[in-house]
Amino acid sequence: MASDPIKVLVVDDEPNIRDLLSTSLKFNGFSVYAVGNGNDAVVAAEKGHPDIILLDVMLPDMSGFAVTKKLRSMSIDVPVLFLTARDETADKVTGLTVGGDDYLTKPFSLDEVIARIQAILRRTQKADVEQSVLEVGEIIMNEDAHEVFVNGEMVDFSPTEYKLLRFLMSNANRVLTKAQILDHVWEYDFGGEMGIVESYVSYLRKKLDPLTKEPVIVTKRGVGYMYKTPKKEK
Amino acid sequence: MASDPIKVLVVDDEPNIRDLLSTSLKFNGFSVYAVGNGNDAVVAAEKGHPDIILLDVMLPDMSGFAVTKKLRSMSIDVPVLFLTARDETADKVTGLTVGGDDYLTKPFSLDEVIARIQAILRRTQKADVEQSVLEVGEIIMNEDAHEVFVNGEMVDFSPTEYKLLRFLMSNANRVLTKAQILDHVWEYDFGGEMGIVESYVSYLRKKLDPLTKEPVIVTKRGVGYMYKTPKKEK
DNA sequence: GTGTTTGCTGAGAACCACCTTAGAGACCAC
DNA sequence: GTGGTCTCTAAGGTGGTTCTCAGCAAACAC
Numbered sequence: 001m002a003s004d005p006i007k008v009l010v011v012d013d014e015p016n017i018r019d020l021l022s023t024s025l026k027f028n029g030f031s032v033y034a035v036g037n038g039n040d041a042v043v044a045a046e047k048g049h050p051d052i053i054l055l056d057v058m059l060p061d062m063s064g065f066a067v068t069k070k071l072r073s074m075s076i077d078v079p080v081l082f083l084t085a086r087d088e089t090a091d092k093v094t095g096l097t098v099g100g101d102d103y104l105t106k107p108f109s110l111d112e113v114i115a116r117i118q119a120i121l122r123r124t125q126k127a128d129v130e131q132s133v134l135e136v137g138e139i140i141m142n143e144d145a146h147e148v149f150v151n152g153e154m155v156d157f158s159p160t161e162y163k164l165l166r167f168l169m170s171n172a173n174r175v176l177t178k179a180q181i182l183d184h185v186w187e188y189d190f191g192g193e194m195g196i197v198e199s200y201v202s203y204l205r206k207k208l209d210p211l212t213k214e215p216v217i218v219t220k221r222g223v224g225y226m227y228k229t230p231k232k233e234k
Numbered sequence: 235m236a237s238d239p240i241k242v243l244v245v246d247d248e249p250n251i252r253d254l255l256s257t258s259l260k261f262n263g264f265s266v267y268a269v270g271n272g273n274d275a276v277v278a279a280e281k282g283h284p285d286i287i288l289l290d291v292m293l294p295d296m297s298g299f300a301v302t303k304k305l306r307s308m309s310i311d312v313p314v315l316f317l318t319a320r321d322e323t324a325d326k327v328t329g330l331t332v333g334g335d336d337y338l339t340k341p342f343s344l345d346e347v348i349a350r351i352q353a354i355l356r357r358t359q360k361a362d363v364e365q366s367v368l369e370v371g372e373i374i375m376n377e378d379a380h381e382v383f384v385n386g387e388m389v390d391f392s393p394t395e396y397k398l399l400r401f402l403m404s405n406a407n408r409v410l411t412k413a414q415i416l417d418h419v420w421e422y423d424f425g426g427e428m429g430i431v432e433s434y435v436s437y438l439r440k441k442l443d444p445l446t447k448e449p450v451i452v453t454k455r456g457v458g459y460m461y462k463t464p465k466k467e468k
Numbered sequence: 469g470t471g472t473t474t475g476c477t478g479a480g481a482a483c484c485a486c487c488t489t490a491g492a493g494a495c496c497a498c
Numbered sequence: 499g500t501g502g503t504c505t506c507t508a509a510g511g512t513g514g515t516t517c518t519c520a521g522c523a524a525a526c527a528c
Binding site for chain 1: 504
């Protein structure tokens, strides 16, 4: 977070998604510009020099692929994170993630978006982003390899468990409410109850606690959960 | 409290709640403007440039979500603290804590409102507010972690105990009547007796006094209670 | 001193938050 | 398909939390 903020261009025709992404990304320190169709996207990419583009595949005027093709032909090599509906993924997206590109299926979770953006920027070295290794307390999380080591021992996690742990770790020593956790770790259209957070915290504890000196995830009754490190800092 | 006062826009269709919040917030040094429906809220947010909005989810003309959506689409990124009825929480909460936003269920306590507002402003760094660490006398309260240290030793408190202690500490060396305490720490529709304040003061003392040199909560008979620090500051 | 008021505290009942687990169903790999 | 993993729900159990009450102690007034 030292130098200039990372510039993100968001391209999606659904205002809801656009606002959701804008709000979330801005809050995470990115500079965001959002447009709703392909033509505007090309213009914005040309003039705004974004560091990365979040690009919906289905746009009203032209496909997201056409947008990138146009950009490449203009020698604009900004990396792209495609957003696709679940059924578009298999056949269409394959082979598109050339270069540093990647794709994400809708509905996604906000924490996942941030993580993917940082992964792409790390790979393309276009900007200084957070380390790919997140080390907090007794746990080391390697974002590139998707591996977690607890006091030197590797532990397997399901995708959701991994995302939850990452969110807790990146907010170490701060209480997070179940609503916050739900909003960031689960997909944005999740319609279920907050009890699922309790379940997944339970799963994490079952795997983590046998390997740590003290419980790392503490319950703040009536408030939420907190990933706690032994050392106390301000 | 150095520079300009923090501007709060209150949006609620119930005049009682509006007055309650306005009075309380003004008394706490905020500059308050209150409206009763969504359209007025959008106009007020546009013209008044508030630092934060307290927004009821159920409004007569449009939902609180629609209001924020409209604001976001106008690139007005002011953080929002949603006010929801208890039964709305479960299904509707998803997406509320995106960005710097947060939510509070009705009925709430006034002290909680202040604390949440300060927490949001702290996170979004939109204004200079109090530190997240409240240190008064021998007690250190970390608001982010919801942890309290008494002379270096961590002490657990229930949510109500915590709120009471926070209220006493933030009014250190000032006598608070039981009625004041009840009004600020308990939910605004609490129907019980003031004896409960005595009970909770007793709970606090039982936990605090063994760790402090002298009692920190003193009784002013016939008046109320006071959190007392050894050194006296203005 | 006596009586009255006010505050303190422990006990207990009702409630609620949380933990854990089992299981149904979706999804994926082979 | 078939088996396995993963997600999510539901339900029982547990202990924490809230609040009331009643008896006792302390302060006060006379």
